[in-house]
Amino acid sequence: MVVRMRVNRSKTGKRRSHHAISGVRLSTCSCGALRQSHRACPECGKYNDKVVIDVVARANREARRAKRHSADRPVTEKESEAAAT
Numbered sequence: 001m002v003v004r005m006r007v008n009r010s011k012t013g014k015r016r017s018h019h020a021i022s023g024v025r026l027s028t029c030s031c032g033a034l035r036q037s038h039r040a041c042p043e044c045g046k047y048n049d050k051v052v053i054d055v056v057a058r059a060n061r062e063a064r065r066a067k068r069h070s071a072d073r074p075v076t077e078k079e080s081e082a083a084a085t
């Protein structure tokens with residue numbers, strides 16, 4: 001890099017002043033759960049009041065997956081609680 005192109009500390013600081021990450025903005029879904037805007041609701045699977053994710057099928061799939069991964073060891077109490085909810 002040529003000296004003429006070198007960015008001084010002031011310019012670097014000014015550029016980086018916009019790099020901070022703000023918190024996630026949450027809104028309330030029609031089902032009452034908190035969800036991110038422009039994202040499908042993880043609780044009811046709806047986006048714009050239309051079902052886009054089959055949450056029951058997803059829960060079943062994840063339960064099956066967890067069962068397969070823990071086939072060689074017994075399921076802990078914590079995992080069975082998570083599957084129940």
Ligand SMILES: [Zn+2]
Binds near residue numbers: 046
């Ligand atoms: Zn919802």
